[in-house]
Amino acid sequence: MAPLAVKIKHAGKIHDLQLDPDQPPTIFKEAVYQVTGIPVDRMKVMVKGGTLKDDTDWRKVGPKEGQTFMVIGAAGELPKPPEKPIVFMEDMDDTSLAQALSLPVGLKNLGNTCYMNATLQAMRAIPELQIALQEGAPSGLPSALKSLYTQMSRTTESVVPGGFLASLRQAFPQFAERAQNSKAIGTMLAAYSQQDAEECWIQLTNSLKEVPGLPVSSSEASVSKKFIDQYLTGEMRRELKCDEAPEEPPTVSFEKVLKIECNISISTNYMLQGIKEALDQKIEKISPSLGRDALYTSTSRLSRLPSYLTVHMVRFAWRRDIARKAKIMRRVKFPTDFDALELVTEELKEKMAPLSTKLKDVEANRAERRTIRKRSAAVRGEASSSAPLAVPSQPSSTEDPQEMHVDSSLEAESVYRQRELKELEALVHPDLQADVGCSITGQYELIAIVTHKGAAADSGHYMGFVKKSAIQSATLSPSGAFLADDDDDWYKFDDDKVSIFPKDKLPTLEGGGEDSAAYVLLYKTKPLA
Structure with missing residues (x-):
C-alpha cells in the first residue's frame, strides 16, 4: 500500500505527515516525535477504538488519505540535527x-x-x-x-x-x-x-x-x-x-x-x-x-x-x-x-x-x-495534554507542585x-x-x-x-532510566x-x-x- 498523506493535531497545531501502513506504528510515532517533540514513551495517538499501540495492525485502523489524528502528550525538547549525515534505509x-x-x-x-x-x-x-x-x-x-x-x-x-x-x-x-512411517516416492528418500x-x-x-x-580480563594471556x-x-x-x-x-x-x-x-x-x-x-x-x-x-x-x-x-x-x-x-x-x-x-x-x-x-x-x-x-503528560497552548512559566494554582515533581529529588x-x-x-x-x-x-x-x-x-x-x-543491549534513556x-x-x-x-x-x-x-x-x- 502506498504511503498516505495525513495530518496530526497537537496543542492546537496541525502538522502534515506521511503514514506508511506497511510499516509498524513505531515508525509513525517516531515521525510524530520529530515534529512535536513528544517522546514516544509519553505519546498517545488516538485512533479508532482507543490509542495506537506498537503492535496495532494498520488494517484494523483503516487510515485514509487526509485523515487527522489527535496526539496527546507532553512535548520536550525537539530533536537536534544528527551529528553524522543521515543515511536512508534504501541506501x-x-x-x-x-x-x-x-x-x-x-x-x-x-x-x-x-x-x-x-x-x-x-x-x-x-x-x-x-x-x-x-x-x-x-x-x-x-x-x-x-x-x-x-x-x-x-x-x-x-x-x-x-x-x-x-x-x-x-x-x-x-x-x-528418516521417518519410518513415510515411504520414499520414486527417487526421493523418506522425510526426515x-x-x-x-x-x-x-x-x-x-x-x-x-x-x-x-x-578474567583483557590482560590475561591464557x-x-x-x-x-x-x-x-x-x-x-x-x-x-x-x-x-x-x-x-x-x-x-x-x-x-x-x-x-x-x-x-x-x-x-x-x-x-x-x-x-x-x-x-x-x-x-x-x-x-x-x-x-x-x-x-x-x-x-x-x-x-x-x-x-x-x-x-x-x-x-x-x-x-x-x-x-x-x-x-x-x-x-x-x-x-x-x-x-x-x-x-x-x-x-x-x-x-x-x-x-x-x-x-x-x-x-x-x-x-x-x-x-x-x-x-x-502526571506531567496529563497536565500538558489539558493545558492551553501558551504554557505559563509558573505552576497554576490548581497544580500540586509535589505531585507534578514527584521525582525531582531523584538523581x-x-x-x-x-x-x-x-x-x-x-x-x-x-x-x-x-x-x-x-x-x-x-x-x-x-x-x-x-x-x-x-x-x-x-x-x-x-x-x-x-x-x-x-x-x-541495555541502554540509557535521556532521563537516565534503564530502558x-x-x-x-x-x-x-x-x-x-x-x-x-x-x-x-x-x-x-x-x-x-x-x-x-x-x-x-x-x-x-x-x-x-
Missing part, C-alpha cells in the same frame, strides 16, 4: 541495516527442523558464547555455529541454515534419521524424522566443549577452563545414605552437569517443586555393610552454579502400555525470577547469601524508583547504579570472584524458552521464545516467522494441554549493575 547494505534496526531474524524450516531452529534461537541469547566463538571456534560444528550466528547478525531476511544442519547431522547422525529439542540442546552444548574460555565449563556447567554434589543401616558412612560424589531436571508428577504444580523431587530420591543398591540390596536416600545439591542455568522440563516419559514415549501435559508454573539458593550446598549458600540478600533489596529500590518516575511522567539512574554496584561488589566472595562464568548470587532471570506443541514426543512443533533485553528494565516483552521464533510476544502471555506456556508448553528454560544470573 544501506544488509549489514548496516541489521545493525541499525537490531531486529532478530528467523530460520527457515528445512523439513522437521523446528527443534534445531528453536534451540539455536534460545542459545543465541548467550552473548558470551558468540564472543567466544568469534575469538576461537574449533573446526566442525562450532565453526558452523559461528558462521550461522554471523550471518544472522548481518541480514534482515530469514536465514536458511543448510550448512549448519549438514554439520549437525554429520556430527550427530541421530538427527539424520522430528527430533527432540532437549537432545539437540545437550548435543550442541557437548560439541562446544572445546571452545576456548573467556579471560585461560585454563573452556567456555562451556565456565558459563554453562554446574557441579552437583550427591550424597547416598543407607536408610536400613544408619551406621554405614554416607557416600559422597561430585559430577559436572549441563542442566537440572524438573520431574513432573501428578502433584507437581511448580518448577522448583519438580526440581527438588528430582534432586531428592529413593534408590535401591547393594549395601556393603548389609551384603544385600537396601534402600538409600540420594540427596543432590549444586556446589557450583553457572552464569547460565538450563532447566529441562521432563515432559516425555516412556509408557510400557503403548511402548512409546508420551507427553506429560500437566501445567507447571515457572518463575521469571528464580532464586536457586534452595538448590545449593550449605557451603555455597553461605558464600552467596550476603550478596544475594543485598541484591534483592537493591532490586526493590530500583523498582520503587521506576514507579516514581513513571508516575511523575504520567539520574546511572548515579544510583554506580553507588549500588560498589556496595554489591564489596560483598562478592573471593572464591566466587575468581571463578569466571559462575553465578555469584544464585539469583536468575528467565531469558529463553524452547516449547513443544502437540501430544506426541516424535511429532508436534517446537518454537523458541527469547526475552527482548537478552538480544538488545531494559521496562522492556520485559519477548520475541517469538516460529521458524522464519518472528513476532513480539507480550510478557503477560508467558503463563500460556506453562502447559496444561496440547498447545505450546515450556520444555527447556534458560536462566541467566542477574547482573549487579
